[in-house]
Amino acid sequence: MSASKKIQAAIERSSWIRKMFEEGNIRKKKYGAENVFDFSLGNPNLEPPAKFKQVLKELADDPEPGQHGYMPNAGFETTRKAVADYLSGYNRPIFSADDVVMTVGAGGGLNVVLKTILNPGEEVIIPKPYFVEYNFYLDNHQGVPKVVATGPGFSLDMGAIEGAINEKTRAVLIDSPNNPTGKVYTEGELEALGKLLTDYSRKFGQPIYLVSDEPYRKIIYDGITVPSIFDAYNESFVVTSFSKDLSLPGERIGYAACNHDISDRGTIIAGMVLCNRILGFVSAPALMQRAVALLLEEAVDVSLYQKKRDLLCDGLQACGYEFVKPRGAFYLFPRTPIEDDVAFVAALQEENILTVPGSGFGGPGHMRIAYCVSDDTIVNALPGFERVIKKFKK
Numbered sequence: 001m002s003a004s005k006k007i008q009a010a011i012e013r014s015s016w017i018r019k020m021f022e023e024g025n026i027r028k029k030k031y032g033a034e035n036v037f038d039f040s041l042g043n044p045n046l047e048p049p050a051k052f053k054q055v056l057k058e059l060a061d062d063p064e065p066g067q068h069g070y071m072p073n074a075g076f077e078t079t080r081k082a083v084a085d086y087l088s089g090y091n092r093p094i095f096s097a098d099d100v101v102m103t104v105g106a107g108g109g110l111n112v113v114l115k116t117i118l119n120p121g122e123e124v125i126i127p128k129p130y131f132v133e134y135n136f137y138l139d140n141h142q143g144v145p146k147v148v149a150t151g152p153g154f155s156l157d158m159g160a161i162e163g164a165i166n167e168k169t170r171a172v173l174i175d176s177p178n179n180p181t182g183k184v185y186t187e188g189e190l191e192a193l194g195k196l197l198t199d200y201s202r203k204f205g206q207p208i209y210l211v212s213d214e215p216y217r218k219i220i221y222d223g224i225t226v227p228s229i230f231d232a233y234n235e236s237f238v239v240t241s242f243s244k245d246l247s248l249p250g251e252r253i254g255y256a257a258c259n260h261d262i263s264d265r266g267t268i269i270a271g272m273v274l275c276n277r278i279l280g281f282v283s284a285p286a287l288m289q290r291a292v293a294l295l296l297e298e299a300v301d302v303s304l305y306q307k308k309r310d311l312l313c314d315g316l317q318a319c320g321y322e323f324v325k326p327r328g329a330f331y332l333f334p335r336t337p338i339e340d341d342v343a344f345v346a347a348l349q350e351e352n353i354l355t356v357p358g359s360g361f362g363g364p365g366h367m368r369i370a371y372c373v374s375d376d377t378i379v380n381a382l383p384g385f386e387r388v389i390k391k392f393k394k
């Protein structure tokens with residue numbers, strides 16, 4: 001016996017993307033990397049904006065001492081103030097630096113918020129399909145996921161959410177633009193959710209929080225905007241990162257912000273700061289904190305992702321795949337033409353096309369295609385996608 005039983009079981013459960021990753025490496029060695037079409041990982045293929053390197057160089061030359069030491073656990077005051085001003089620019093509440101904690105990516109931020117609010121055994125409602133890591137993050141803090149159905153086009157199903165609410169409900173966790181569907185929740189959906197949670201918070205005499213995971217907020221298409229949850233509901237948190245919009249996933253930088261109008265704000269903030277420390281992060285990476293403060297308005301060229309979305313959607317639609325066209329993020333979640341998504345994904349693998357079964361996201365009968373890959377990978381994979389669907393759809 002080496003790792004704990006719980007972790008051994010978790011290794012087994014979390015194995016889909018890992019399996020695909022390992023399979024991809026085997027196939028790349030055997031057939032050559034250019035002949036394997038790897039759509040399994042959400043690792044952005046665009047380089048960070050040019051300004052990122054420029055800022056890094058300037059920061060490296062900054063003679064001010066002490067820039068690489070510990071700082072307040074919430075992060076540098078100047079960075080948090082810059083983020084607060086940025087948030088005040090597009091939300092109704094006016095934020096102060098205290099509302100913001102700099103975190104080790106969105107993953108770190110989610111753990112900070114969940115640890116801050118969850119008592120053991122409390123439930124968190126998650127609309128499906130959803131980002132698989134949520135199960136593990138909840139388990140880290142003894143939270144219990146309550147996964148609920150979504151409506152047409154993966155819209156929020158208020159009936160399903162209401163049906164899952166009870167005295168143990170501590171939060172609803174949403175992700176928009178969504179991984180794995182690319183769905184962006186509308187203002188109407190968020191307002192209805194805010195109203196529902198207000199009613200039930202009143203009924204139970206304590207807030208049900210809304211936690212919005214938004215690392216793809218800037219990766220949106222067709223001129224749409226992502227509505228603000230801070231405007232829709234006071235008892236809310238936003239967690240985000242620069243992993244996707246600045247293509248910096250390896251640099252591990254993001255932030256968690258609470259609504260300036262949240263109840264018992266002082267305790268919530270003190271909790272977030274403490275949790276950032278005791279989860280072992282202490283604080284987010286210092287150099288990156290200083291860099292992102294100067295890059296809040298920047299993003300990769302999102303039109304390149306929109307082009308990839310269109311290449312993929314047009315190509316797959318032409319050969320008979322069915323899907324909801326994504327309005328954001330860089331994932332497509334088509335139906336598999338057979339119920340058994342694992343079998344269909346295995347058939348694609350025979351064509352050296354690597355995708356992830358929807359079952360791994362609580363969405364069986366689908367597959368996730370991460371299209372943050374080169375245009376050539378998309379174009380060259382289309383004939384294989386067509387051959388495989390033809391085998392199953394006579």
Ligand SMILES: Cc1ncc(COP(=O)(O)O)c(C=O)c1O
Nearest residue numbers: 042105106107131175179241243
């Ligand atoms: C929906 C969602 N949330 C959180 C994360 C974690 O992001 P980060 O790398 O910033 O921790 C990801 C990464 O893929 C994601 O897709």
